[in-house]
Amino acid sequence: MKDDFLYLEISNNIATLIRDGVLKVGDRLPSVRTLCQEHNISMNTAKRVFLELEAQSLINSKPQSGYFVSHLPYQRFALPAVSKPSPVLNNKEPEELLRKVYANTGKKDLMLFSVGAPAGQLLPLAKLNKEIMYATRDIAASGTAYEQIQGNEDLLRLIAARSLSWGGRLREDDLITTAGGMNALSFCMMALGKPGDTIAMESPCYPGSLQLARSLGLKVLELPTHPVTGVEIEALKKVINKINLCLLVPNFNTPLGSCMPEENKKEVVALLTKHNIPLIEDDIYGDLFFGTQRPKCCKTFDTEGTVLLCSSFSKTLAPGYRAGWVAPGKYKEQILKLKLVHAISSPTITHAAVASFLKSGRYEHHLRKLRSALQQNYLHYIDAIAEYFPEHTKISRPQGGLALWVEFNKKVNTAELFDSAMKYKISIAPGRMFTFQDQFENCMRLSIGLYWGEDVRLKLKQLGGLVRSML
Structure with missing residues (x-):
């Protein structure tokens, strides 16, 4: 156990030195033997350090020579600009564009760069099929009966246990299951x-959250957001007296993939708590980190119960199982009442199947494989973009999650690019989808959740050619 902690701590420290540029491309790292002596660790632990860094593509080994810092492909690209949404409330929903893009969901003959979910080839489908059979056999009335209003007891208990990974220390009674992550967000909003209230969100932001807020009569105030560190806290401070609630995706949000530093999370929670403003935290991507440690949540720093933490297994395990949950803090009774009115019960069989999968210990093994595949996808995408896309293309540097944000020259309109790409059976998510304002027309989100192969590379090549033709 001690060695597990040590290898992660050492590899994380070296990774930080590489990412911060302290260790340069081509620099030689200490040998395995030297690492053992410096940190008083075993040979096996030292080897695990190097394996972890290799898995993140931060180093490479040269026979007879040792380990060296790799070239980081994303350093070839500039970062997208920090967003600058208008401080004036706006509600220009791109309805026609949303309709066209969402109409492609589930289509088999398209390359769906537009769908932010992992491909079936990256999911443990055979094992999940078995869990469904076991659930039908083992639970009351073969899963045809309603379960208790709070949710499947095993699932609640296992989610609570997993909260230790981000310092949450949740108890089973702190949680309520929902029919997916959007269902959890809906209950919270x-x-x-109430209609007319103002909700603050990051900009760009997931279209589903924007549409949900609008459908409930809420006014959306979009906040400036940095592509690496997330929402700009100074901007939030300036509007703190104008908002009634706040929705943030601090860990690997879509479409930017940004991750708020821990000190920023603490400051946001303290600020909102001071003004008695509830924070709805969407942590649906939190388990999909590329580094050595899962980032903490804003909920970790919540002492007053003002943070409502929402998540689901849709982005990590089974999108169609609709297994979500919320830790609503001091708002638990309001959420339970809404669930009773709007749903009565969560889906019985699929939630039991997810609980069984977690209980077996297979989930952590699956997550390790999935995270590795997504990180490798990210690196493949960068190489393809460098080869096929126009010079001066800007891309985000996601530290986890499923999204890659791409920014082009202002001459490129990605809504028009969508129409052109569809002729080649390619579906993208134009940037204008992620805002209610007239911005991000030259941006797009690409899902890195596809199963990488020659077909994906060729579609990226075609897409790059279409962008070049627009210039």
């Missing part, structure tokens, strides 16, 4: 907001 309905419980905390």
Whole structure:
């Protein structure tokens, strides 16, 4: 156990030195033997350090020579600009564009760069099929009966146990299951907001959250957001007296993939708590980190129960199982009442199957494989973009999650690019989808959740050619 902690701590420290540029491309790292002596660790632990760094593509080994810092492909690209949404409330939903893009969901003959979910080849489908059979056999009435209003007891208990990985220390009674992550967000917005209230969100932001807020009569105030560190806290401070609630995706949000530093999370929670403003935290991508440690949540720093933490297994395990949950803090009774009115019960069989999968210990093994595949996809995408896309293309540097944000020259309109790409059976997510304002027309989100192969590379090549033709 001690060695597990040590290898992660050492590899994380070296990774930080590489990413910060302290260790340069081509620099030689200490040998395995030297690492053992410097940190008083075993040979096996030292080897695990190097394996972890190799898995992140930060170093490479040269026979007879040792380990060296690799070239980091994303350093060839500039970062997208920090967003600058208008401080004036706006509600220009791109309805036609959303309709066209969402109409492609589930289509088999398209390359769906537009769908932010992992491909079936990256999921443990055979094992999940068995869990469904076991659930039908083992639970009351073969899964045809309603379960208790709070949710499947095993699932609640196992989610609570997993909260230790981010310092949450949740108890089973702190949680309520929902029919997916959007269902959890919906309950929270309905419980905390009323028509005419103002909700602050990152900009760009997931279209589903924007549409949900609008459908409930809420006014959306979009906040400036940095592509690496997330929402700009100074901007939030300036509007703190104008908002009634706040929705943030601190860990690997879509479409930017940014991750708020721990000190920023603490400051945001303290700021909102001071003004008695509820924070709806969407942590649906938190388990998909590329580094050595899972990032903490804002909920970790919540002492007053003002943070409502929402998540699901849709982005990590089974999108169609609709297994979500919320830790609503002091708003638990309001959420339970809404669930009773709107749902009565969560899906019985699929939630039991997810609980069984977690209980077996297979989930952590699956997550390690999935995270590795997504990180490798990210690196493949960068190489393809460098080869096929126009010079001066800017890309985000996601530290986890499923999204890659791409920014082009202002001459490129990605809504028009979508129409052109569809002729080649390619579906993208134009940037204008992620805002209610007239911005991000020259940006797009690409899902890195596809199963990488020659077909994906060729579609990226075609897409790059279409962008070049627009210039």
